[in-house]
Amino acid sequence: MEKARGMIIRLTKLTETSLIVHWCTQDHGLVKTVAKGARKAKSPFYGKLDLFFEAELVWVRSRKSELHTLREVAVINYREPLRKKYVDTVVAAYFGELLADLVELEHPVPELYDLLQRGLTYVAEEGADMRAVLHYEHEMARLLGVAHQRTSAASAIEQAFGRLPRGRSACLVALGA
Numbered sequence: 001m002e003k004a005r006g007m008i009i010r011l012t013k014l015t016e017t018s019l020i021v022h023w024c025t026q027d028h029g030l031v032k033t034v035a036k037g038a039r040k041a042k043s044p045f046y047g048k049l050d051l052f053f054e055a056e057l058v059w060v061r062s063r064k065s066e067l068h069t070l071r072e073v074a075v076i077n078y079r080e081p082l083r084k085k086y087v088d089t090v091v092a093a094y095f096g097e098l099l100a101d102l103v104e105l106e107h108p109v110p111e112l113y114d115l116l117q118r119g120l121t122y123v124a125e126e127g128a129d130m131r132a133v134l135h136y137e138h139e140m141a142r143l144l145g146v147a148h149q150r151t152s153a154a155s156a157i158e159q160a161f162g163r164l165p166r167g168r169s170a171c172l173v174a175l176g177a
Contacts, residue, residue, distance in 0.1 A: 001071065002061055004028050007054045007116060009096030013039075021049055021070060022100060023057065026113040030105050033059045033070035045073060052079040052092055052120055066105050081124040087174040091128035094171040095119045095136055101165050102144060102157070111143050130175050 006023035009030075014020050019038045023031045038045040048055065054077040060069045082092045099116055103109055119136045126132075137153040146160035147153060158164050 001058055002028065002068075003056070003058050004031070005054070005056055005076070006031065007096075007113075007120065008049060008051055009100055009116075011049065011051060017043075019045075019049060020067065022096075024096070024099060024113055024116055025057075025108075026110050027108055029107040029109060030100060030103055031059070031068065032066055032105065033057070033068045035070045035073075038070075045070070048073045048075050050078075051089075051096075052082050053077070054079070054117075079120060079124050082120065085127065088123050088128045090167070090171050090174040091133060092120055092123050094133070094165065094167040095123075097165040097167040098137070098140060098157075102140065102161055109143075112140070115139050115143065128175065130177055133171060133175065 004025040004027050006025035008021055009024050010022035012020040014034060017037050017039045019035045021033045021035050023033065025031055035045045035049055037043045038049055040046065053075050056074045056076065057070065058072040060071060062068045082088050095116055099112055103112060115136065119132065122132055137157065138147065141147040141153040141156045146156045148156045154164060
């Protein structure tokens with residue numbers, strides 16, 4: 001069994017009762033787990049799996065795929081303020097989507113984990129704004145080694161990786177930019 005501290009950046013319905021949970025962890029990078037029965041009211045996962053939750057998790061590594069089995073979750077931070085305003089939720093989702101699109105699965109990058117944690121904390125405490133989005137993109141480009149002096153971070157990321165996540169346009173619309 002593996003153990004880590006992580007933040008939920010994506011949830012996907014797998015079956016009527018199960019979820020795929022995408023985690024950003026400090027020690028293991030991006031990890032995908034299956035939470036079997038998580039959508040049942042009597043599940044041990046009930047109420048413990050939602051976007052942006054930070055938790056201690058335990059999983060069993062799959063020998064055949066990148067989808068591992070989630071065994072335990074202990075929530076450390078629910079980040080409730082991110083659910084109070086639509087714009088905060090959209091910006092926080094973009095932060096997770098950008099990270100997931102640019103980083104390989106199970107490749108530890110502690111600096112990016114810290115960046116995501118700082119970004120989510122800022123939005124939860126101060127509220128979403130364009131400055132936060134631009135700073136997050138700038139730091140992401142810098143940490144990935146694609147930042148350029150003459151272009152914006154978004155352009156540098158787009159040039160290096162071929163595109164920006166679809167969530168960026170929703171993020172800009174929500175911010176009124």
